[in-house]
Every structure is written in C-alpha cells, then in structure tokens.
Amino acid sequence: MLIKERHELDEFFNPRSIAVVGASPDPTKAGYHFFRGLVELKFDGDIYPINLNGSDVLGFKGYRNLRDVPAPIDYVIIAIPAYEVPKIIEDCVAKGVKVVHIFTSGFSETGRADRIKLESQIIEIARKGNVHIIGPNCMGIYHPKIGLSNFGVFSSKENGSVGFVSQSGGNTGDFARMGLVRGLRFSKLVSYGNASDLNGSDFMEYFAWDSETKIICAYIEGVKDGRRFVKVLKEAARLKPVIILKGGLTEAGTRAVSSHTGVLAGSDAVWNALFHQTGAIQVGSLREMIDLALAFSHMSCPKGRRVGIVGIGGGASVAAADFCEKAGLVVPRFMEDTIKGLEKITPVAGTGVKNPVDSPVGRRVAIPEYEKTLKLVVSDPQINFLFAHLTIDWRIHTPEDIKNLKDLTDALIHINKSLGTPVAAILRSSLSLHSWQVFLEEQNRCLEGGIPVYLTLEDAAKAVSKLIQYYEFRERVT
C-alpha cells in the first residue's frame, strides 16, 4: 500500500472546487464561518456558497442548490440540520462530488435509534453514488498549503511537515492554534468525527503515504476495525514518527467517548500493548504532543540519553536534574577536564560545574564566558545533547537586558550550528504579557536557528526522551 504512486484519498485533500451547503451571510451560522475560512485563506480553486435563498456570501455568488452550480464540485462541506442532510447527499451523488465533509452532528453519536438510522441512510445514498463521507460530527480537512482552512484557524498558507488525524474537531483546532504559536507548521489536518465512512485507519494510511507529512500526530478515541488499525499503525510508525493521544482511558472518559463519537474506547491495557507493538508513541495531552512534534521537527536525534544542562539558578538546576532522570534521561557527571575548564571561567561562588552547570550568574551574562561554557559542555565525551535554560524575566527590564538575552540565544544557535550537538532551549517565562512577548520573539529566533523551545525543563525532558525512544525503536525494527 505504502509504495504505490497514488493514494485514493489524495484527491480528497486536494480539491479544485468546494461548495459550502449552509453558507449564508449570517455570521451566527457555522456555514458562514466555513466559507469565510476559505475566503480568508484564498483557497486555490473555486468556492460556492449554497443556501435556501441563494444569497451571495462575502462577494461570492450564491446558489439555492448544488445542482445549480455551473461547474464540477470536488468537495462539499455540509452545515445544515441533520434531517436535511440525506437530500443534500443525493444532490452530491447527482453532481458527481468526490467527498463530502458533514459538519452537522446529531447522528449515531447521540445513541438514539432514529439518529443511528439517519446516519446509515446517508451512507447508503453516498455509497450508491461513489461519494465518500468525512464525518458526520466533525471539522473535516485543513490543508493550509491550498487554502483549505476551517473556521479561519490558519492566517497564511505557510505549511510544514506535521500532520494531524483526529476524531475530535475541537482538539484539531486547539492543536493547530497552540501548535502554530509554538512553531509547528502543518502539512494536513483532518477531523473525522463519527467515521461513518472514511475512518482513522484510512487517514493514518494516507498520512503514512503522503510525502508532505513527515510527522503524524493523532487524537484517537476508539477504533471500529482494530485489526486493520494495528496493521496500518505498524506500517506508519516504521516510516515516520506517529504520536498518539488516546482519549477515554478512564471509566468517565470512556463514557464521554461514547456520547462524543459513538465508538468503543478499548481498555488501557489493550492500548498499552498496541503502543508497544507498533512503535507509535503515546502522549498524555495536546501540549505534550506539540512538545514532541517540535523535537521531531527541529532536533536531530541525540546519539544517547546523556544530557548536559546549562542552567541558571541552583534551584532550577536541581529540578532540572530531577525531571531529566524521571523522564529516563541521564545527567552524568562531567569529565574532570570539563569541570576544570568550567572552574576556570566561572567564579567559585553560586555555580555548580559538575552538571547541571549553574552558571554564569547575574542579570547580564558575559557572552564569551557563556559561549565557552556551552562549548566545554557539548565537547565533553559524556554528553550527547544540551539543554540550555534561560530565564526570560531576568532580562526584560531595559533594552540592554533584551540585547543580552538575544546574544545568549545567538550563542546557542551558533553552538548548535558549528558543533552539531543537538540543543533544546528552555525559556522560562512568568507569562506576564511583556515576558510572553519576549518569549515568543526569542522562541521564533531559536526555531529559525534549528533549536526547539520549551516552556519548562520537564516538558523538554519528556519530549527528548520520547524522541530518542522512537529512534531506538526504529533501529530495532529496521
């Protein structure tokens, strides 16, 4: 499957024309926002608003019915009440539409017999006409590169290598928005809800095939065809990192799953075995998923688990060492030569030189000393990679402070580029508005310099440990 030249889902992700059924000029309607998303991102193709009055929307000519559109339509978004959906699917069949994204909810996920039947009815109609369905009860496809953006989540066509497959629409938007702020760039995202036709296995298979996607993230609540899912996941994880957040691992979570997307959640033990067997990597939250995707996007894999930590402040260094060991990393004592070298450039006072290096201290840091410190640490044969910890709030009071901070991150970027040792930066911020503004600026500079940035050392340690775990797995299976 994975080596074939064409994947049938690829054309669903690359429509040349889109109609939004339920798009009206009324901004309280979801259909308006789906349409607006396409307009704002200048979708690379034709778009058509369809509504009861045939009203124009945002300057685009409106139609009363899909069949009235005088051109082929590849992709249809449906945002109208559930009971009106079957009729629209019939129109889609008549029009030769390839794929329909049904945003509308109120189908099988309610658990009601009449609504389950309604969903079956839709599928029956669609299958007759070779129309595929994404959903219902979902946000459909985001493909920023071509300007397919739901609800205006993306503000530019800037794209990247992270894909996201999700049973939840809300999580898809959250992941995209939070990920963008932290520096992730996306190939394609898809929220598939009730999976009445196209399901998690289909999308996972497509993302494994898709050359634009280098890292696959997924939010899964449950699967209907376990055997196929395991097979697809196994193949995907051998090709690229697959990071999974499993929703519904507790009793309450499982109950919430059933009223959310109406699938069986599966036990914790079953999923643990699945992660172990396939090499897919489990995370506990969207934030952890973003942290890990950042590591895969921006960091080469360290040759081992031994980290050198250059931090500032003894308390922070102690916590750093704790968090690293808990995450399964090793914080080795430096070689004697490194310690001697560090002692020469750092004052005796207030500085640990054994690892972590609690140095140099003070509000302004002398850059040559900082550079020497970094160089000594990454050159130590005990060390596979570097965590550099900087406190934003110490350096934002004057323009000179901020200049010093920039010089420090420049030194990090330089060491990363010149010596090739993997580096992650931890920029600690109080989250005051000013501090956060500076964080975002420095984060973006680090990312451009090839260094992923974390909010806490705990986050960095978890992410890099799982990065290494994945490459260890890959080495075993290939």
Next chain:
Amino acid sequence: MLIKERHELDEFFNPRSIAVVGASPDPTKAGYHFFRGLVELKFDGDIYPINLNGSDVLGFKGYRNLRDVPAPIDYVIIAIPAYEVPKIIEDCVAKGVKVVHIFTSGFSETGRADRIKLESQIIEIARKGNVHIIGPNCMGIYHPKIGLSNFGVFSSKENGSVGFVSQSGGNTGDFARMGLVRGLRFSKLVSYGNASDLNGSDFMEYFAWDSETKIICAYIEGVKDGRRFVKVLKEAARLKPVIILKGGLTEAGTRAVSSHTGVLAGSDAVWNALFHQTGAIQVGSLREMIDLALAFSHMSCPKGRRVGIVGIGGGASVAAADFCEKAGLVVPRFMEDTIKGLEKITPVAGTGVKNPVDSPVGRRVAIPEYEKTLKLVVSDPQINFLFAHLTIDWRIHTPEDIKNLKDLTDALIHINKSLGTPVAAILRSSLSLHSWQVFLEEQNRCLEGGIPVYLTLEDAAKAVSKLIQYYEFRERVT
C-alpha cells in the same frame, strides 16, 4: 510555640531600617539591584547604601562603613565577595544589627574545606553578638507589604495570604513572578540558602505562627535536623495548608542539591512517609504549587469529589473526564432530571448531556441557555463542584466575540456567588499574544469573582483533588 503572642523571627521580617553592603551606582553589581528593589517599592523605613567609596546610590546618601551610619540598623543585606564577609559581620555586631541576609555565595555549598571554614567563622562571629544570619547563598526576605522586595520582583505593595519558604533564590523569584501573573498575592517570602543559622524549620515555624500567612508554600532540598522539621511541619499543617516541592528526589537531583545548598537530600521513601505523616501536600513543580495555592486562596472546599463539567467540544470533554478520574475525582452521570432538563435547552446535535456537558456549541453562546445549563448542573445532588471550560481563541475575533466571552465569565461568577457551589474555570488559550492578553483580563475578572482559573483541565483536576485531600486530612486529625 504556636500560640505565643510574639515570634522572635517576626522582627526580622519587619525591619525599620536596612543597609545594603555592596550597593553601588554600578548596575552590573547585585548590590545595586538589591538597593533599587527597596527604592522602587518605597520601603517603609530608612535605607542606606554601603560601598568602598561611600558613593550615593539613586539619590540616597552612601557610607563607607556600616558603623558610620548615624542611626540604628535592623537588617543588613550583604552582596560583596565571600572573603570580605567576616569583617562586615563584625561591623554588624558592633552596630547591634538584628539580622543579616548574606546574598554572597561561595561558602559551604562548594564542598571546599576553606569555604566551609569561612562559613563557620561567620556564624561564630554572629553568635557572639546575637546577630542572626539568613543564608549565605540566598535571596533573603521579601515582604511586599512593607516594601522589602529583592531585585524588584514586586511592583506594588499589594499583598495577600500566601507565604513561601525556599532553599532556592531562583525558585523564589520564579514562584513570585509566575504566581503574581496567575493571581496569587503574597504575605512573605524567604529564600534561606545554606541555612547556616536560621533554617527551614525556623521559617516554617514562623509562617505557621504568622497571622498574615494563611497558605504556606515551600521549596525544600534537604533538612539538617529532621526530627525538628517533622515536628514543626506537623504543627504547621494542622493550622494551615502546607504545600511542598521537594527538590532532589533522583540521583542526579541529589547531586545537584549537594553542590547547591550543601545538605543531605534524603530518599524518596523518607519524604513520602513524611508527607503522609504530617499532612503536608507534595507537588511536582512550581506550576503545580501555584495551581494548588490558587485553589486554597480562591475556592471553598467542595463537600465531596464529584465534579460536574460544562465544557465545549467533545474532544475536550473526553480529556476532561480522563484527567479528573486520573487525579482522583469522580465524574458521575447526572440524575435523570438533570439530563432531561439539559436536553430541553441544548440541541440534540453535538452535545453530551450526561457529564461532561459538551454544550452549548457555536462561536457565540446564548447566555440564558448557558446560565440554565450551569444552574442545572450545580443543582444536581450528584455534584459537589463545577469545572467550567471555555476556549478563549473562539471568542477573540471581534468586539462582539469578546463581549460574549465576558458575559460567559459573568454567568460563572454569578452562579458561584448565588448558589455557593465551588467553581473553577478552565480558560483554554493558544498562548498567541492576543489570546493571552484576553486570558489575563478574563482571569483577573474571574479571580475577583472568587473563581480560580486554570490553563488546562488537568491542572485544575490535580489542584482541586489535593485541596480536598488536605481538608479530608484536617477532618481526620482534628
């Protein structure tokens, strides 16, 4: 000890005059920043810069020597090289100073015989003259109410009920800065470093006694007199919540501790037993400490562990249920009457009504429906408290969106005030600068309305579970 009228440490926290030895006009010197902190916060008393040239600092008359100051000095901050400290302590003895905060490091924490001896020498001189020492190698006392602020961490004398005892100076600043942003207000903070004279037990005892402090937070790396520490902790935790972050629980962390403050860290098992025995509450990070202190500051204790969750987005609701159960909370199914009531006001589509309530949906929420939803949930006899989850980023595109968000938080504040059910809000933000600005505004409105605000449901669940755990403990022991 705890019922006595006066605690001897109280005068150390309330000096009427302060001299900073090492305060000079040079902003690259730590002494300058200690002095500036006092000036900026308008310390309620006299302040004197002491430096080699007797230079004035920031308009305040400078002196060459403490003994030259023509008035009594209660509190001295020392920020000069280690080898010059003993002479200054002699001056302090001569001047009748009550307490000296030694910022300078390079003493016993280095592990060097000559430096250990230097620290002993200082203590010997101080004890002869009945001068007490905080440190060395620490940030000393912060008491915002009287304007005693190190390094300008506080920008106003606004104060509150949270105290912090810390072996680490860096953590003290981080905790204060991060806590302020999140809405904590502080009684007193102290960083005591090497604890050569006054130690963690002394400060814990004082904070237990201090009526300004209602919640005690502590960062501890290790203790020298375990038996006394346990006794003091036990008494403190019976009087007020004591939240402890223990640094150095892993091998690497322990090694970092010894080069940070030179004490024995103690094993994980020993500390677990200590938490169990005393009722002090363990947290894993400063962020978790802030989350928990917020719950104690802003929330009455729920009568049980059963939470009603009103969220938006099915994926978020599933994660919510998972996180609550993992944290030891219970997410019960609502009573049939509640479910029926919710079904009447929420559309069938896209909404769970069993708990969590995935409702109401849409960019703009109808406020009367939201209020009815909240009322039904908190009135359910199954429910002890409420988590309300709102996504900031859905409501920041237009002024009307932001108005709707404000109306939603107003509804939360109203339900909290009118029905008395404990409420915590989870305001989900992408952390984009605009989203974060709106978060901070809404957070502050919620806090004023008596509702603690969390960044994620996981954080909220952990905090409230530990809040309940503490009150359960208090009920058992009293």
